[in-house]
Amino acid sequence: MLKYVAKRVLLGLVTIWFIASATFFGMHAVPGDPLAGDKATTAQIRANLAAKYGLDKPLATQYWIYLGNIAQGDFGISYTQENRKVNDIIREHFPVSATLGILAIVFAALGGILWGALTALYRNRWPDVVIMFLVILGISVPSFVVAAISQWSLVNLNQGVGATVLPIGGWGSIWHMLVPALVLGLSTMAYLTRLMRSSLLEVVNTDYVRTAKSKGLPATRIFSQHQLRNAILPVITVLGPAIAGITTGGFVVEIVFAIPGLGRYFVQAIQQLDYTVIMGTTVFYGAFLVFMVIAVDVIYGFIDPRVRVDQ
Amino acid sequence: MAYPTIYATIWACFFRNLPISTSSPNKQLAQFFALAFIAVAALMFVLHYAGSALSGGNQNAIAVDPANNSIAITLREEPPQLDSSRATDAISGMVLGHVMEGLVRMGLDDRLEGAVAQRWEVTPTHATFWLRNDAKWSDGKPVTAADFVFAWQTALKPETASQYAFLLFAIKNAEAINQGALDPKKLGVFAPDPYTLVVELARPVPFFAKMLVFPSFLPIREDFYNATQGRFGAEADQLLYNGPFVISRWVHGASMTFERNPHYWNQDEIHLDAIHVPYITSDATASLNFFKDAKIATTGLQAENLTEAMRLGWQIRQHRDGTVFFMEMNHRPEHPTSNLKLRQALQLVLDMDELVYKVTKLPGYEPGVSLFPGWLMGEAAPLRQEYPPTRITPDPAKGKMLLDQALQELGLSEPPTLVLLSGDNPIASVQAEWVQQTLKTQLGIEVKIDKQIFKQRLAKMTAGDFDLVLAGWGPDYNDPLTFGDLFASWNKNNRGQYNSAELDALVNKAQSNVDPAVRMAAFGDIQQHLIDNAVILPMYERGVTYVVDAKLKQLKRRVIGPDPDFSRAYIETGSD
Numbered sequence: 001m002l003k004y005v006a007k008r009v010l011l012g013l014v015t016i017w018f019i020a021s022a023t024f025f026g027m028h029a030v031p032g033d034p035l036a037g038d039k040a041t042t043a044q045i046r047a048n049l050a051a052k053y054g055l056d057k058p059l060a061t062q063y064w065i066y067l068g069n070i071a072q073g074d075f076g077i078s079y080t081q082e083n084r085k086v087n088d089i090i091r092e093h094f095p096v097s098a099t100l101g102i103l104a105i106v107f108a109a110l111g112g113i114l115w116g117a118l119t120a121l122y123r124n125r126w127p128d129v130v131i132m133f134l135v136i137l138g139i140s141v142p143s144f145v146v147a148a149i150s151q152w153s154l155v156n157l158n159q160g161v162g163a164t165v166l167p168i169g170g171w172g173s174i175w176h177m178l179v180p181a182l183v184l185g186l187s188t189m190a191y192l193t194r195l196m197r198s199s200l201l202e203v204v205n206t207d208y209v210r211t212a213k214s215k216g217l218p219a220t221r222i223f224s225q226h227q228l229r230n231a232i233l234p235v236i237t238v239l240g241p242a243i244a245g246i247t248t249g250g251f252v253v254e255i256v257f258a259i260p261g262l263g264r265y266f267v268q269a270i271q272q273l274d275y276t277v278i279m280g281t282t283v284f285y286g287a288f289l290v291f292m293v294i295a296v297d298v299i300y301g302f303i304d305p306r307v308r309v310d311q
Numbered sequence: 312m313a314y315p316t317i318y319a320t321i322w323a324c325f326f327r328n329l330p331i332s333t334s335s336p337n338k339q340l341a342q343f344f345a346l347a348f349i350a351v352a353a354l355m356f357v358l359h360y361a362g363s364a365l366s367g368g369n370q371n372a373i374a375v376d377p378a379n380n381s382i383a384i385t386l387r388e389e390p391p392q393l394d395s396s397r398a399t400d401a402i403s404g405m406v407l408g409h410v411m412e413g414l415v416r417m418g419l420d421d422r423l424e425g426a427v428a429q430r431w432e433v434t435p436t437h438a439t440f441w442l443r444n445d446a447k448w449s450d451g452k453p454v455t456a457a458d459f460v461f462a463w464q465t466a467l468k469p470e471t472a473s474q475y476a477f478l479l480f481a482i483k484n485a486e487a488i489n490q491g492a493l494d495p496k497k498l499g500v501f502a503p504d505p506y507t508l509v510v511e512l513a514r515p516v517p518f519f520a521k522m523l524v525f526p527s528f529l530p531i532r533e534d535f536y537n538a539t540q541g542r543f544g545a546e547a548d549q550l551l552y553n554g555p556f557v558i559s560r561w562v563h564g565a566s567m568t569f570e571r572n573p574h575y576w577n578q579d580e581i582h583l584d585a586i587h588v589p590y591i592t593s594d595a596t597a598s599l600n601f602f603k604d605a606k607i608a609t610t611g612l613q614a615e616n617l618t619e620a621m622r623l624g625w626q627i628r629q630h631r632d633g634t635v636f637f638m639e640m641n642h643r644p645e646h647p648t649s650n651l652k653l654r655q656a657l658q659l660v661l662d663m664d665e666l667v668y669k670v671t672k673l674p675g676y677e678p679g680v681s682l683f684p685g686w687l688m689g690e691a692a693p694l695r696q697e698y699p700p701t702r703i704t705p706d707p708a709k710g711k712m713l714l715d716q717a718l719q720e721l722g723l724s725e726p727p728t729l730v731l732l733s734g735d736n737p738i739a740s741v742q743a744e745w746v747q748q749t750l751k752t753q754l755g756i757e758v759k760i761d762k763q764i765f766k767q768r769l770a771k772m773t774a775g776d777f778d779l780v781l782a783g784w785g786p787d788y789n790d791p792l793t794f795g796d797l798f799a800s801w802n803k804n805n806r807g808q809y810n811s812a813e814l815d816a817l818v819n820k821a822q823s824n825v826d827p828a829v830r831m832a833a834f835g836d837i838q839q840h841l842i843d844n845a846v847i848l849p850m851y852e853r854g855v856t857y858v859v860d861a862k863l864k865q866l867k868r869r870v871i872g873p874d875p876d877f878s879r880a881y882i883e884t885g886s887d
């Protein structure tokens with residue numbers, strides 16, 4: 001088991017190095033001057049800025065400096081917010097995204113497994129049809145529409161009641177998180193529902209289920225011990241990357257609900273060619289994703305002993 | 312199978328080794344519910360406190376709060392830079408305008424008035440400012456001339472790498488200091504005594520006092536700046552304030568609170584005790600929702616919300632934000648747009664009234680007739696009243712004729728395909744498509760739209776990789792020169808590289824002549840030159856439509872200086 005984990009971690013480090021390098025060169029290949037603003041400046045002012053950010057050095061030198069800094073966990077200073085370290089941006093805003101993300105994942109996982117199990121049990125009957133229709137909606141309606149509609153509904157709810165039932169945005173308490181978390185987790189919930197349904201239907205005709213039936217086990221026990229436990233594996237697989245995706249922030253949800261998460265920095269940095277923030281958030285996100293994939297692999301080993309084959 | 316049983320089975324398959332799974336189904340169900348309830352409640356409890364630890368603590372602020380004499384507003388984005396020596400953007404400028412004060416400020420009547428300076432005098436070689444002796448920093452110490460000397464030296468140091476250092480180049484030795492060729496101490500700014508500031512000018516700058524509204528000229532106190540060790544302006548406690556308010560709390564990306572500064576000298580003009588910024592969002596719809604929910608006191612309106620706003624009886628106001636948008640042409644010889652007749656043909660078919668009133672239909676926008684916007688002051692009245700620009704009447708037939716002549720001059724048999732560089736926002740796209748459509752139907756010119764995100768568009772503009780480009784310009788100070796020198800051959804913002812000795816001479820005259828009448832006449836000539844030679848095609852002046860809570864008075868919108876300005880606002884209470 002230890003060897004298995006060690007190998008995974010090593011591979012993970014190589015992946016992170018690859019992500020860092022690809023982002024670095026990709027970012028520099030994008031046309032556009034990160035130091036350019038609305039208004040043109042003199043060559044001297046630009047040179048002063050370039051010197052400050054080390055952009056006056058050859059690309060290869062910049063790359064080595066940057067790799068060295070990353071190895072020490074230093075992502076440098078933002079280009080657009082010249083007084084803030086990228087490390088500070090991640091440290092201050094990731095917890096917000098993560099907090100919201102945890103709630104979103106809980107909603108998504110519980111909902112997805114529940115609805116998925118329901119659709120499989122009532123296959124081709126009305127609960128299945130209704131839920132699957134909602135699932136298609138959940139997957140295909142973009143989050144900015146869902147976010148805007150839910151916020152608009154909240155405004156009307158508050159006006160109807162004449163008091164603040166739920167805040168329509170901002171950050172500070174669990175009440176601020178409920179609706180954004182639902183919106184953020186919605187597409188994952190829909191996706192998990194579909195996945196849960198298909199994997200449950202897959203196991204329903206397997207030999208071991210038939211054996212269990214012929215043994216005379218009660219239906220509930222077959223469902224819980226034989227069907228669900230096997231069907232849930234694919235769900236766990238996608239849950240890892242989904243956790244990384246959701247907890248690093250939903251740009252749209254953060255903007256609409258005025259939530260100070262990391263997602264907006266991630267997107268805006270790319271639009272503004274803020275090199276250090278692009279690098280910092282991408283590498284952080286990449287590392288987090290890699291970590292989650294490793295975590296899933298390890299958890300897999302506990303849930304399904306067959307996975308630990310390479311020992 | 313019943314709904315709750317499924318949860319029970321999910322529970323069971325994960326935790327079947329726990330003692331609970333051995334009991335009867337009903338008992339198992341009850342246990343599951345109890346545990347699930349406790350688990351979710353615990354999670355929410357944890358998240359509740361985790362969340363509040365990260366919040367700004369002013370989430371309960373309401374739009375207008377007479378009891379606490381405070382208001383709440385929203386910001387479009389986090390202020391990127393509160394170090395005044397480096398700030399360039401409107402949001403930082405707005406925040407700094409509430410918490411800092413320079414030598415002069417723009418008054419509620421849009422005229423320049425004394426702030427830290429009581430009076431001043433500008434001659435062709437010097438500018439002298441006499442400072443009030445009751446202006447104080449938020450720690451109670453007096454604001455002195457030395458604070459301005461230090462701030463301006465800092466803004467010019469190469470290590471500061473200020474993007475707007477060029478604004479200070481009017482001061483003697485400034486440019487050499489920015490190049491690193493001279494010691495910052497050699498800057499032509501002196502404090503002969505704590506309350507007198509003398510500036511040596513590099514060249515005559517008749518409008519020097521007007522430039523001082525810009526944040527780059529705000530004071531910075533040396534001992535405080537040094538104590539922040541490179542983090543000046545990064546946090547609420549890394550700034551020293553001398554304005555009407557101080558930032559009492561700043562949670563990055565989340566919220567800010569401005570509280571009245573007890574050390575501010577001009578207490579009589581300040582009415583509010585606090586301004587809360589509980590939300591930071593760039594989403595216009597979200598901002599409108601906050602307004603509807605009575606959480607913020609003012610918000611911008613989109614065209615599609617106008618009807619609703621009128622139905623609800625909101626106070627709708629309009630404000631021209633000062634920015635002029637125009638189509639720049641590429642004057643480099645290898646581009647067909649370098650041909651005068653071709654440019655004039657475009658000028659004759661592109662009807663900006665049609666663009667503004669029938670195509671974009673944005674409230675508060677006005678069709679462009681000149682590079683100089685209507686609000687810009689001339690000698691005594693707005694420049695455009697003193698020197699009215701020639702109006703171009705659309706004339707497609709004449710345009711077609713000019714195009715034929717242009718093709719002959721260019722040695723082309725059919726109209727060239729033009730590349731139109733445009734931004735990627737919806738408004739820019741609509742405009743680009745309108746230009747494409749109009750030129751195709753009126754002149755038979757094919758237009759290829761090259762849509763780019765901001766930085767890429769800038770890179771292509773700078774490289775001259777376009778025939779036509781949709782661009783805009785916002786003023787830095789209230790003198791026509793902020794627009795007037797844009798197309799001088801040496802100006803870096805002249806991305807089409809228009810090069811005319813005649814225009815350059817006019818710009819030179821407008822820049823350094825001390826006689827206001829001569830200067831304004833020169834601007835009138837510049838305006839006419841740009842129209843006659845179709846150097847650019849002015850498209851529109853941008854407007855802002857917004858609503859304000861009825862109880863909030865004296866909210867000031869302006870073109871130059873902090874906008875919107877809440878510093879003199881007050882809450883109307885009682886009688887009505």
